[in-house]
Amino acid sequence: MNIVDKLIENTIRTKNPSVIGLDPDIGKIPACYKVNAKSNNPFEAVANVIYEFNRDVIDTVADLVPAVKPQMAFYEKYGSYGVAAFEKTVAYAKSKGLVVIEDAKRNDIGNTAGAYADGHLGCVELLDGSCSPSFDADFLTVTPFLGSESLHPFIDVCVKNSKGIFVLVKTSNTSSGEIQDVVVSDGMTISQSIAKYVSEQADAFTGEHGYSSIGAVVGATYPEEAVSLRKLMPKSYFLVPGYGAQGGSAKDIIPCFNEDGLGAIVNSSRGILYAHMSETERQQCSRDEYLQCVVAATITMKTEIYTVLKKNYTNMIY
Amino acid sequence: MNIVDKLIENTIRTKNPSVIGLDPDIGKIPACYKVNAKSNNPFEAVANVIYEFNRDVIDTVADLVPAVKPQMAFYEKYGSYGVAAFEKTVAYAKSKGLVVIEDAKRNDIGNTAGAYADGHLGCVELLDGSCSPSFDADFLTVTPFLGSESLHPFIDVCVKNSKGIFVLVKTSNTSSGEIQDVVVSDGMTISQSIAKYVSEQADAFTGEHGYSSIGAVVGATYPEEAVSLRKLMPKSYFLVPGYGAQGGSAKDIIPCFNEDGLGAIVNSSRGILYAHMSETERQQCSRDEYLQCVVAATITMKTEIYTVLKKNYTNMIY
Numbered sequence: 001m002n003i004v005d006k007l008i009e010n011t012i013r014t015k016n017p018s019v020i021g022l023d024p025d026i027g028k029i030p031a032c033y034k035v036n037a038k039s040n041n042p043f044e045a046v047a048n049v050i051y052e053f054n055r056d057v058i059d060t061v062a063d064l065v066p067a068v069k070p071q072m073a074f075y076e077k078y079g080s081y082g083v084a085a086f087e088k089t090v091a092y093a094k095s096k097g098l099v100v101i102e103d104a105k106r107n108d109i110g111n112t113a114g115a116y117a118d119g120h121l122g123c124v125e126l127l128d129g130s131c132s133p134s135f136d137a138d139f140l141t142v143t144p145f146l147g148s149e150s151l152h153p154f155i156d157v158c159v160k161n162s163k164g165i166f167v168l169v170k171t172s173n174t175s176s177g178e179i180q181d182v183v184v185s186d187g188m189t190i191s192q193s194i195a196k197y198v199s200e201q202a203d204a205f206t207g208e209h210g211y212s213s214i215g216a217v218v219g220a221t222y223p224e225e226a227v228s229l230r231k232l233m234p235k236s237y238f239l240v241p242g243y244g245a246q247g248g249s250a251k252d253i254i255p256c257f258n259e260d261g262l263g264a265i266v267n268s269s270r271g272i273l274y275a276h277m278s279e280t281e282r283q284q285c286s287r288d289e290y291l292q293c294v295v296a297a298t299i300t301m302k303t304e305i306y307t308v309l310k311k312n313y314t315n316m317i318y
Numbered sequence: 319m320n321i322v323d324k325l326i327e328n329t330i331r332t333k334n335p336s337v338i339g340l341d342p343d344i345g346k347i348p349a350c351y352k353v354n355a356k357s358n359n360p361f362e363a364v365a366n367v368i369y370e371f372n373r374d375v376i377d378t379v380a381d382l383v384p385a386v387k388p389q390m391a392f393y394e395k396y397g398s399y400g401v402a403a404f405e406k407t408v409a410y411a412k413s414k415g416l417v418v419i420e421d422a423k424r425n426d427i428g429n430t431a432g433a434y435a436d437g438h439l440g441c442v443e444l445l446d447g448s449c450s451p452s453f454d455a456d457f458l459t460v461t462p463f464l465g466s467e468s469l470h471p472f473i474d475v476c477v478k479n480s481k482g483i484f485v486l487v488k489t490s491n492t493s494s495g496e497i498q499d500v501v502v503s504d505g506m507t508i509s510q511s512i513a514k515y516v517s518e519q520a521d522a523f524t525g526e527h528g529y530s531s532i533g534a535v536v537g538a539t540y541p542e543e544a545v546s547l548r549k550l551m552p553k554s555y556f557l558v559p560g561y562g563a564q565g566g567s568a569k570d571i572i573p574c575f576n577e578d579g580l581g582a583i584v585n586s587s588r589g590i591l592y593a594h595m596s597e598t599e600r601q602q603c604s605r606d607e608y609l610q611c612v613v614a615a616t617i618t619m620k621t622e623i624y625t626v627l628k629k630n631y632t633n634m635i636y
Contacts, residue, residue, distance in 0.1 A: 119395030
């Protein structure tokens with residue numbers, strides 16, 4: 001099964017083309033998760049808190065969203081213990097039927113890019129010559145700065161293992177244009193030129209719903225660019241950051257979608273995990289109170305997006 | 319102490335501006351390292367082999383080179399166990415007086431870039447509110463695709479913790495030009511425009527020898543580009559990949575250096591670790607035989623580079 005089909009089927013089932021970013025920030029996780037941290041190793045203690053927090057969030061949202069997006073930076077900052085918490089989070093989210101989009105923005109060339117691809121999406125060689133999955137995420141974000149040959153090893157592993165990537169095409173941040181908006185030739189920007197390459201690769205690897213798991217990151221904060229990028233990559237799934245905390249509104253994400261209401265998945269991290277409680281409240285709340293806020297924020301986002309899509313696309317299939 | 323001064327002092331002491339890439343590849347590590355792998359967990363078994371192999375290489379080259387460059391992809395492919403081997407490798411190399419350049423090409427924005435910077439070069443928040451170093455590498459490679467604001471968090475952490483970064487400016491691979499050679503304005507390429515930014519940041523953070531630990535990756539395979547990049551970034555240290563296995567010759571690395579024979583450090587990974595023995599030989603050799611090959615390859619590279627620099631730069635300070 002092409003993993004993009006699972007993403008689509010989860011989206012149709014939940015009527016929710018959004019994804020919750022699992023960005024555990026120890027300074028913001030409610031105090032109730034931190035009181036019983038068990039480990040004499042302070043890094044392992046943090047990792048335990050992160051995993052317990054994630055497990056609760058995953059249990060709470062598993063029927064509401066199609067996917068989660070753990071941001072690797074927040075795990076690997078705690079070294080091998082943090083990475084172990086990441087591994088457990090991926091496995092747990094998958095066991096609950098969620099698609100896991102690993103946001104790690106890996107990039108390199110040749111056998112080094114191959115090592116990243118094998119480790120995150122494929123399988124790795126062991127001492128007895130056998131091969132075993134390592135992180136086993138469903139999708140991985142990748143950065144294309146080293147050119148098309150740096151993307152090949154990731155695409156090869158996706159095709160071989162029915163996985164997916166989201167190539168950074170137009171990111172949501174203010175200074176994204178410094179490189180991404182530079183004009184290559186014939187008025188085509190670097191973003192558009194990467195989009196053309198992504199689209200060619202996507203066309204060769206589509207699933208049952210006509211979409212491809214060779215996708216693109218397209219920020220919610222640049223709706224005008226999204227119009228042309230959607231046209232250039234009709235079959236690629238878009239991962240759309242920048243919604244909420246970064247300034248993108250429900251209206252801004254419309255051009256990232258196709259008429260069928262598919263083709264994109266909108267991320268919110270802080271807007272779901274931390275925004276609906278003040279810092280003081282997070283120091284005092286119970287787990288139930290905290291998780292009710294997560295549900296409320298998830299449903300608010302779902303409703304905002306679904307409403308605006310229904311209004312604009314009359315051919316939505318869900 | 320600015321970490322670039324340690325790199326320079328190590329370079330002067332060893333008369334060797336090169337760095338050995340620690341890219342452990344289980345398919346290429348000599349068989350003698352694999353026979354006694356101890357662990358029932360197959361990932362931990364690989365990680366143990368990797369660390370034992372690295373420790374031998376580090377012991378062997380510690381007096382011959384100023385630095386080592388572990389490539390994170392080859393560790394994290396084995397998940398948390400591989401990352402633990404990475405952590406031990408960094409600590410061991412530092413205990414032997416080597417500068418550690420972590421090649422991980424991290425990139426992101428805002429608090430996510432901050433999490434990468436804190437984890438790899440700074441210190442991370444623990445449950446009791448204290449802060450502790452995590453990976454504690456000396457330098458980290460970073461990818462600038464998301465623009466200058468994506469570099470700030472890394473630079474801030476470098477200044478705060480006396481660490482360094484090498485920003486990817488012009489990479490050694492064939493398709494690097496697809497993005498990096500595109501002209502922004504006034505004939506200035508994207509590489510040159512990033513170089514200008516790196517240079518501005520570098521100027522504000524120089525060490526005793528007049529160089530900065532806000533450095534750049536400039537591939538050995540593009541000597542003409544290196545000429546202009548050296549001029550644009552006179553104080554930045556260059557990390558130079560592409561030597562040996564990737565086609566760069568000793569002659570090609572000349573423009574990466576300044577007249578004093580400083581300003582750059584040339585990497586070789588496979589050319590040191592795997593190239594001087596055939597696959598069959600690596601299946602049969604003893605540790606001593608293997609490590610003699612590592613020494614021979616290290617000295618050959620040092621001699622090639624030192625000879626060509628001495629010939630071209632009469633003002634070398636070592």
